[in-house]
Amino acid sequence: MMQTLQAWDEALLLALNGSPEWMHVVAWFLTSKWATLPIAFLLLRHLFSKHTRYRSWIGFGMLVLTVGGTDAISSRLMKPGFERLRPSHAPELSGQLSLHKDHNGTPYRGGNFGMVSSHAANTFGLATMAILLFGGGKWRWLWVWAGIVSWTRIYLGVHYPGDILMGALFGSGWACAIYTTFIRIQRPRHPQ
Numbered sequence: 001m002m003q004t005l006q007a008w009d010e011a012l013l014l015a016l017n018g019s020p021e022w023m024h025v026v027a028w029f030l031t032s033k034w035a036t037l038p039i040a041f042l043l044l045r046h047l048f049s050k051h052t053r054y055r056s057w058i059g060f061g062m063l064v065l066t067v068g069g070t071d072a073i074s075s076r077l078m079k080p081g082f083e084r085l086r087p088s089h090a091p092e093l094s095g096q097l098s099l100h101k102d103h104n105g106t107p108y109r110g111g112n113f114g115m116v117s118s119h120a121a122n123t124f125g126l127a128t129m130a131i132l133l134f135g136g137g138k139w140r141w142l143w144v145w146a147g148i149v150s151w152t153r154i155y156l157g158v159h160y161p162g163d164i165l166m167g168a169l170f171g172s173g174w175a176c177a178i179y180t181t182f183i184r185i186q187r188p189r190h191p192q
Contacts, residue, residue, distance in 0.1 A: 018098020
């Protein structure tokens with residue numbers, strides 16, 4: 001079963017990796033922190049302009065706990081715990097991947113392990129928390145943004161699609177858990 005899933009993951013990765021080649025520059029930018037800064041600024045601007053000071057700071061705390069938690073857990077616990085090599089480090093895929101090269105011609109490979117994708121966990125966590133805080137409606141486009149950022153990791157050859165899927169599920173679930181916890185803590189207690 002696991003071999004079949006790995007074969008599917010590899011086949012989908014090879015289909016989505018590095019083509020068309022002109023997208024390397026776009027994918028490299030979208031995977032960087034610089035592409036996320038405008039999204040963060042937009043969320044904070046909305047948060048602090050539409051809510052009371054108390055609710056703004058509570059929302060800010062929830063966003064920080066979401067992204068801080070997804071990043072720390074995915075990087076420090078899950079990746080070393082699963083020890084699944086990134087495709088860019090997998091010997092069986094050597095020479096088959098299109099990897100982004102820096103200005104010196106050195107291929108970008110990322111760290112050794114890739115399960116789960118921190119990019120997917122962080123962006124889907126942030127998107128889910130924002131949707132929970134601000135209401136679904138017009139903020140659902142954040143899931144599309146998170147999906148595009150996550151796709152860049154496959155395109156650049158540093159994550160399998162399974163790493164992305166598990167990161168997205170983890171990030172969204174973590175955001176829901178943080179939100180639910182805060183709501184329960186803040187709910188006024190009524191005597192029965």
